[in-house]
Amino acid sequence: MSGDGGQGTAGGIVLNLSRGPAGGRQSYFQSHHKREAEDAFPPKKRPKTAHAPEAKQDAVTPADAGRETDHSPKPSAGNEGDAPNEEKKEIVTSLFTGNPAIPFIPKSDVTKLSEKVFSEESFSSLDLAPQIVSNLEKLGFTSMTSVQQQAIPSILGGKDTLVKSQTGSGKTLTYALPILHSLMMQVPRVQRSDGVLALVVVPTRELALQSYQWFEKLHKSCVWVVPGYLIGGEKKKAEKARLRRGINILVGTPGRLIDHLHSTRSLSLASVRFLVIDEADRLLDMGYERSITSIIETLHEQQPGAISSRQTIMLSATLSAGVEKLAGMSLVEPKVVDVSCEDSTESQLTSEALATPANLSHHYLLVPAKLRLVTLAAFILSKCKCGDERKMIIFFATQDMVDYHTALFSKVLSRYGQEVKSKTSLLRRAEKVLAGEEDDGEGSHDEEDVEEEEEEEEELEQGKSRERPDVILFQKLHGSMTQQDRSAVFKSFKDAAAGVLMCTDVASRGLDMPKVRWIVQFSAACTAADYVHRVGRTARVNALGSALVFLAPAEAPYIQMLESHKITLKEINMQGVLRNLMLPLDPNSRKPVANTMEEAATKLQLQIEKLLLSDSGFRDLARKAYVSFVRSYASYPKEVREMFNFKALHLGHYAKSMGLRDSPAALGAGAAFRAKKEMKERREKKEKKRKIQVMNQRCGNLPKTASMSEFDSGLDSMPKNKTKTKTKKKIK
Numbered sequence: 001m002s003g004d005g006g007q008g009t010a011g012g013i014v015l016n017l018s019r020g021p022a023g024g025r026q027s028y029f030q031s032h033h034k035r036e037a038e039d040a041f042p043p044k045k046r047p048k049t050a051h052a053p054e055a056k057q058d059a060v061t062p063a064d065a066g067r068e069t070d071h072s073p074k075p076s077a078g079n080e081g082d083a084p085n086e087e088k089k090e091i092v093t094s095l096f097t098g099n100p101a102i103p104f105i106p107k108s109d110v111t112k113l114s115e116k117v118f119s120e121e122s123f124s125s126l127d128l129a130p131q132i133v134s135n136l137e138k139l140g141f142t143s144m145t146s147v148q149q150q151a152i153p154s155i156l157g158g159k160d161t162l163v164k165s166q167t168g169s170g171k172t173l174t175y176a177l178p179i180l181h182s183l184m185m186q187v188p189r190v191q192r193s194d195g196v197l198a199l200v201v202v203p204t205r206e207l208a209l210q211s212y213q214w215f216e217k218l219h220k221s222c223v224w225v226v227p228g229y230l231i232g233g234e235k236k237k238a239e240k241a242r243l244r245r246g247i248n249i250l251v252g253t254p255g256r257l258i259d260h261l262h263s264t265r266s267l268s269l270a271s272v273r274f275l276v277i278d279e280a281d282r283l284l285d286m287g288y289e290r291s292i293t294s295i296i297e298t299l300h301e302q303q304p305g306a307i308s309s310r311q312t313i314m315l316s317a318t319l320s321a322g323v324e325k326l327a328g329m330s331l332v333e334p335k336v337v338d339v340s341c342e343d344s345t346e347s348q349l350t351s352e353a354l355a356t357p358a359n360l361s362h363h364y365l366l367v368p369a370k371l372r373l374v375t376l377a378a379f380i381l382s383k384c385k386c387g388d389e390r391k392m393i394i395f396f397a398t399q400d401m402v403d404y405h406t407a408l409f410s411k412v413l414s415r416y417g418q419e420v421k422s423k424t425s426l427l428r429r430a431e432k433v434l435a436g437e438e439d440d441g442e443g444s445h446d447e448e449d450v451e452e453e454e455e456e457e458e459e460l461e462q463g464k465s466r467e468r469p470d471v472i473l474f475q476k477l478h479g480s481m482t483q484q485d486r487s488a489v490f491k492s493f494k495d496a497a498a499g500v501l502m503c504t505d506v507a508s509r510g511l512d513m514p515k516v517r518w519i520v521q522f523s524a525a526c527t528a529a530d531y532v533h534r535v536g537r538t539a540r541v542n543a544l545g546s547a548l549v550f551l552a553p554a555e556a557p558y559i560q561m562l563e564s565h566k567i568t569l570k571e572i573n574m575q576g577v578l579r580n581l582m583l584p585l586d587p588n589s590r591k592p593v594a595n596t597m598e599e600a601a602t603k604l605q606l607q608i609e610k611l612l613l614s615d616s617g618f619r620d621l622a623r624k625a626y627v628s629f630v631r632s633y634a635s636y637p638k639e640v641r642e643m644f645n646f647k648a649l650h651l652g653h654y655a656k657s658m659g660l661r662d663s664p665a666a667l668g669a670g671a672a673f674r675a676k677k678e679m680k681e682r683r684e685k686k687e688k689k690r691k692i693q694v695m696n697q698r699c700g701n702l703p704k705t706a707s708m709s710e711f712d713s714g715l716d717s718m719p720k721n722k723t724k725t726k727t728k729k730k731i732k
């Protein structure tokens with residue numbers, strides 16, 4: 001098939017790691033799409049095996065097929081989602097054949113946009129209460145960051161402020177310090193009974209907790225000012241009780257705030273003097289526009305005429321056109337602080353160029369779909385088993401993908417290649433050998449060792465082995481976990497020196513987790529802004545950090561898209577990464593896992609596939625992950641849909657990348673896609689209907705043109721047309 005040029009052999013396995021033509025990127029992309037299509041629908045002459053019921057499956061060498069299937073237990077029948085009989089056959093393919101070529105990407109000549117993190121000025125140069133400054137010094141903060149130096153004076157001066165500065169530049173203190181200072185200086189002293197004086201709205205629960213914790217730390221110098229938080233997933237009754245007792249600085253997520261505004265009488269916004277909207281663009285992306293406008297409307301209602309005495313501060317590392325609109329509605333003659341440019345003007349705020357920290361290096365890894373799983377495994381092992389780069393966050397597109405990969409890697413990778421599981425049992429065995437009680441040959445595990453290993457396994461599951469250098473701890477974070485688990489994971493990962501956090505975008509914004517050295521995007525972010533926030537979880541306040549995005553060869557235009565935002569990426573070579581699979585996890589062990597990179601990768605893939613065949617729990621997780629992946633892939637926004645082209649997706653290869661041997665049809669990939677489409681259509685219909693209802697409720701019998709608000713999408717005219725078409729059809 002095309003793209004096979006440059007094949008080599010290694011360990012008896014046919015290699016296809018060739019590069020595309022080294023010409024302009026454009027010519028590659030044109031030809032490459034053709035190759036991807038061919039790969040998805042290979043020519044008829046391609047060898048078929050008994051294990052490949054569909055022409056779509058790629059070639060399997062007889063040796064590979066025999067070796068893989070002979071020892072594999074057959075999948076148990078009757079599982080949820082199982083396909084009809086003929087589709088249930090296993091698909092066994094080699095990892096290194098039938099892959100699209102990896103294109104050559106010319107080196108970028110774009111200059112990265114970064115901001116200067118620290119300013120020359122210290123906090124003591126500001127007009128802040130001395131207690132606050134000394135508290136900051138105790139926390140180790142003396143110099144202000146650039147954004148603090150530029151924005152704090154304006155907020156202290158009472159101006160509405162719109163702030164844009166790169167991730168990890170200290171925006172939380174930028175709004176927290178002036179708020180605390182003003183409340184602290186208030187005469188007579190602030191009391192609980194004064195109610196909410198500052199309201200901070202953030203998109204996620206973790207971010208709400210984090211901001212609240214900052215106020216907690218800082219208010220030591222003015223204990224009479226009480227901070228509090230409202231987040232979903234907590235008991236509402238307890239929150240109501242806290243509100244009744246009185247909270248002066250309230251941090252919350254929009255949904256929960258609206259909920260309490262509707263149902264809790266003791267929550268009043270009548271005294272709010274500061275409104276902070278953090279990660280404003282994200283709040284709008286998440287569909288909170290209505291909630292935010294509703295909060296602003298409540299403020300207007302409860303404090304008629306107070307708009308000039310209330311101060312509003314909006315912040316993010318990236319601002320969208322939607323934020324400008326929101327700013328227009330809630331900020332009065334705002335001071336605009338854009339740290340990346342000297343002369344900030346509103347129009348520059350939403351410019352294409354996005355600043356990322358200077359100490360953050362960006363990378364990409366071009367990987368054919370089939371090799372994704374083993375390459376990710378190899379990358380984790382290469383960074384997390386030893387050294388200074390052992391703390392990593394990996395982003396996935398869906399919760400099911402997070403669940404599956406966390407369970408899988410905890411099982412397969414946490415002790416990859418370890419002959420002897422426990423260091424203590426190693427020592428004990430060495431003592432026994434020295435004492436002449438035991439020879440040092442293999443298989444000398446005694447009952448005590450087994451018990452100890454079982455105990456360690458248990459400890460690992462409970463997350464207790466966090467600090468052990470020979471064990472990689474995998475944790476997960478996503479929106480469907482209980483609040484208790486979410487908070488526990490957030491805290492434990494924040495405090496850990498090493499480990500891997502597998503997550504969805506719930507962790508992409510604002511979270512400040514020290515020492516994170518690598519950000520991996522196993523599923524690429526939908527937009528450049530989302531990319532910037534995800535990678536911003538590392539390289540915070542001048543720390544070192546690196547980011548890596550996994551891309552299929554056909555997705556390479558993503559690199560160019562990021563370059564258009566002044567983000568330049570360097571390549572990491574897939575083969576170099578895969579070589580790590582040859583080494584055992586235990587640095588003291590000299591026995592390699594395999595002799596060649598291909599053998600090691602195949603061995604790991606087989607281990608995973610066999611695990612899935614023998615364990616229905618893992619298999620179900622993998623199937624769910626696969627189906628959710630297919631759905632998510634079909635829903636990339638239209639701006640990037642050409643590079644994440646669902647139609648060119650080789651579903652069989654992606655099934656393999658989940659360790660599944662089922663055919664895509666058996667896994668219901670087509671059905672997943674159709675369901676996704678139908679769901680979208682239903683949602684759109686419902687949304688149109690809802691908008692019309694809202695309009696009708698608000699405007700009674702007013703003519704449509706008179707009822708249009710500035711947020712109206714104009715869709716309310718749709719049904720009229722629809723009726724017309726229907727009538728037309730009827731007439732026909």
Ligand SMILES: Nc1ncnc2c1ncn2[C@@H]1O[C@H](COP(=O)(O)OP(=O)(O)OP(=O)(O)O)[C@@H](O)[C@H]1O
Nearest residue numbers: 141143144145167168169170171172317510512541
């Ligand atoms: N003046 C300072 N000196 C040293 N460290 C600081 C200073 N101000 C803030 N920091 C630290 O910088 C880190 C990042 O701060 P913060 O979370 O506020 O960043 P951010 O700009 O809001 O990031 P994001 O855009 O990702 O939300 C925190 O760990 C904080 O402790």
